[in-house]
Amino acid sequence: MPLVSTKEMFEKAYKGGYAIGAFNVNNMEIIQGITEAAKEENAPLILQVSSGARKYANHTYLVKLVEAAIQETGLPIALHLDHGDTFELCKSCIDGGFTSVMIDGSHHSFEDNIALTRQVVEYAHAHGVAVEGELGRLAGIEDAVNVSDKDASYTDPDQVQEFVEKTGVDSLAIAIGTSHGAYKFKPGQKPQLRFDILEEVEKRLPGFPIVLHGASSVIPKYVDIINANGGRMPDAIGIPEDMLRKAASMAVCKINIDSDLRLAMTAAIREHFAQCPEHFDPRQYLSPARANIKELVKHKLVNVLGCNGKA
Numbered sequence: 001m002p003l004v005s006t007k008e009m010f011e012k013a014y015k016g017g018y019a020i021g022a023f024n025v026n027n028m029e030i031i032q033g034i035t036e037a038a039k040e041e042n043a044p045l046i047l048q049v050s051s052g053a054r055k056y057a058n059h060t061y062l063v064k065l066v067e068a069a070i071q072e073t074g075l076p077i078a079l080h081l082d083h084g085d086t087f088e089l090c091k092s093c094i095d096g097g098f099t100s101v102m103i104d105g106s107h108h109s110f111e112d113n114i115a116l117t118r119q120v121v122e123y124a125h126a127h128g129v130a131v132e133g134e135l136g137r138l139a140g141i142e143d144a145v146n147v148s149d150k151d152a153s154y155t156d157p158d159q160v161q162e163f164v165e166k167t168g169v170d171s172l173a174i175a176i177g178t179s180h181g182a183y184k185f186k187p188g189q190k191p192q193l194r195f196d197i198l199e200e201v202e203k204r205l206p207g208f209p210i211v212l213h214g215a216s217s218v219i220p221k222y223v224d225i226i227n228a229n230g231g232r233m234p235d236a237i238g239i240p241e242d243m244l245r246k247a248a249s250m251a252v253c254k255i256n257i258d259s260d261l262r263l264a265m266t267a268a269i270r271e272h273f274a275q276c277p278e279h280f281d282p283r284q285y286l287s288p289a290r291a292n293i294k295e296l297v298k299h300k301l302v303n304v305l306g307c308n309g310k311a
């Protein structure tokens, strides 16, 4: 089976009240852990590559690894550019075999965001590739850019119809209180999402797939293992799983997860070296790292996204 588009995945997810997991990939072990989990749960997948991942691992290596995963699993997998920031980057991924791209113009003015997104949509659609746009701005860390809380802004539901009509995007990322990275809420702060905004967006765009970025739950088990084995992560707080499940039952069809993968992998490696400090063969510590990714992704597919059995 070749790489698939997100179009059919989103149509089914919207109707079925579940979401597709969009997991960030950077190397072979991460791709194997995610796709082995999805195979066992018979779940559709979006594997996404940031510009940082592309710089780290090289476009061709990542595409070939994902193709290998499709060959091994037979699953419907879409390959997506995460947070594309220029037309040229999106074009390069479209020309290089991706089936979906995000153009993130959220830091531009409304008008400039529309113009940039429209330019990407015209090229992408001419090549059969789907496009995700973004309106509103998440706080947190993204590819070494730190968006402060004061620069973050919720999506304005009054703008979404005009944005979708004028750009022609296939899905829309919105800001309702999630943020990138492991420190989403301050210590003592009660995690909250603006479901009222999501409801308003859903009313203005009936049947249209919405995307949630910054949706890691920062699972305490992994943070505790990291800190028990020499790590220093202060008060890491993520999005509660029940809130993600609620979003998935609404218009949210794609939920982005990266930080939780990083934590699961790092927890396994720290624990391994604490127990076996004499080891130096990467296979010895990357095997438990890959196993932790698999365990985490199975949990997400079944208990958070609800997309198990939907491949």
Ligand code: G3H
Pocket: 024, 050, 051, 052, 053, 082, 083, 141, 142, 143, 144, 180, 258, 259
């Ligand atoms: O939203 C950002 C993703 O977590 C990707 O992070 O740019 O460090 O690869 P990265």
Ligand code: 13P
Pocket: 024, 082, 083, 179, 180, 181, 182, 212, 213, 214, 215, 216, 217, 256, 257, 258, 259, 260
């Ligand atoms: P997290 O940092 O919450 O995993 O978000 C990842 C993301 O939004 C990738 O685009």
Ligand code: ZN
Pocket: 083, 180, 213, 214, 256
């Ligand atoms: Zn993101």
